[in-house]
Amino acid sequence: MVFFWINLRNRNKILSRLKATLDPERYKHSLRVAKTALALGKKHRLSEDKLRTAALLHDCAKYYSRTQFFRAAKKLGLKFDPVKRLEPKLFHAEVSAALAKNEFGVRNTAVLKAIKRHTTGAPGMSKLEKVIYLADHIEEGRDFDGVKKLRALAFRDLDKAIAASASKTLDFLIKSNLPIHPETVATRNYYL
Numbered sequence: 001m002v003f004f005w006i007n008l009r010n011r012n013k014i015l016s017r018l019k020a021t022l023d024p025e026r027y028k029h030s031l032r033v034a035k036t037a038l039a040l041g042k043k044h045r046l047s048e049d050k051l052r053t054a055a056l057l058h059d060c061a062k063y064y065s066r067t068q069f070f071r072a073a074k075k076l077g078l079k080f081d082p083v084k085r086l087e088p089k090l091f092h093a094e095v096s097a098a099l100a101k102n103e104f105g106v107r108n109t110a111v112l113k114a115i116k117r118h119t120t121g122a123p124g125m126s127k128l129e130k131v132i133y134l135a136d137h138i139e140e141g142r143d144f145d146g147v148k149k150l151r152a153l154a155f156r157d158l159d160k161a162i163a164a165s166a167s168k169t170l171d172f173l174i175k176s177n178l179p180i181h182p183e184t185v186a187t188r189n190y191y192l
Contacts, residue, residue, distance in 0.1 A: 014104055018056065021063050029141060030056050037135035043155050044127055054114040054132045057104060061095040069095060083181045090181060093119040121166060121187030130158045137165045144168065163191040 019027050034055035041051040064072065069088035072095045073080065084090045097116040100106040114132040117125060121133045138151045138161075146168060154161035166188035173180050 010105075014056065017104075018060060022059070023063070026059055026062050029139065030059055032139035032141050033058060033132075033135045036139045037131050040131045040135060040154060040158075044131060044158065046127055046131060050108060050111050050114075050128055051131060053100075053106060053108070054111045054118075054128065055135055057096060057100040057106065058115050058118045058132060058136060059092065059096060060099050060104070061092050064092065064095065072098070081182075083179045086179050090119065093117065120181050120183035121162060121191075122183060123186055123190035125162075127158065130162060134158065134161055134165060137169070144172070159191045163188055166191065 018030060022030065034052050037051040037055040038048060040046075041048060061069075061072070066088045069091040073084070073088070073091045076094065076098050078084075078091060078094050094116050097112045100115055101112055106112060110126060110128050113126070114129045117129050118132045118136050122129070125133065134154045138147060138154055146164075150161060150164055150168065153164060166184055169184055170180060170188060172178075173184075
């Protein structure tokens with residue numbers, strides 16, 4: 001199946017499949033990310049079809065177990081770094097991009113790249129990638145200190161918002177004594 005948002009039937013199939021595979025909160029999160037991405041995209045003049053597709057499918061592999069992430073990562077030939085070995089759920093972005101392509105029929109490389117980079121970000125992201133990264137971090141269900149300011153900043157300046165969002169992520173990881181993926185640090189430094 002080749003995926004086009006113009007075809008309401010395909011859209012409904014995808015929403016139905018996501019609802020069936022994701023837990024209810026993750027499904028609602030995906031809908032909120034799409035809503036936020038569309039609002040940001042309107043401000044920053046991006047394609048609604050690409051935004052909606054990337055936003056809805058960004059977490060389509062989140063139902064995988066740790067073991068399933070390891071297996072999928074090996075099968076896809078993904079790079080195993082020490083942080084991902086410790087926390088295989090970090091593979092979810094790359095595995096979600098593979099599922100979007102192989103099971104949902106997404107062929108647009110920009111959309112797949114936005115899905116792949118939505119968790120840690122990356123230096124030199126496209127506008128589409130920036131919006132999906134930020135929409136995931138600031139959707140209306142997120143409730144952390146400073147999220148309202150971060151939301152407002154995202155509508156003014158994507159790059160400054162990414163630096164601030166990556167900084168918030170690093171603060172959270174440090175306070176929670178969790179491992180930090182080097183790509184998150186690289187993202188923060190690049191956009192800072």
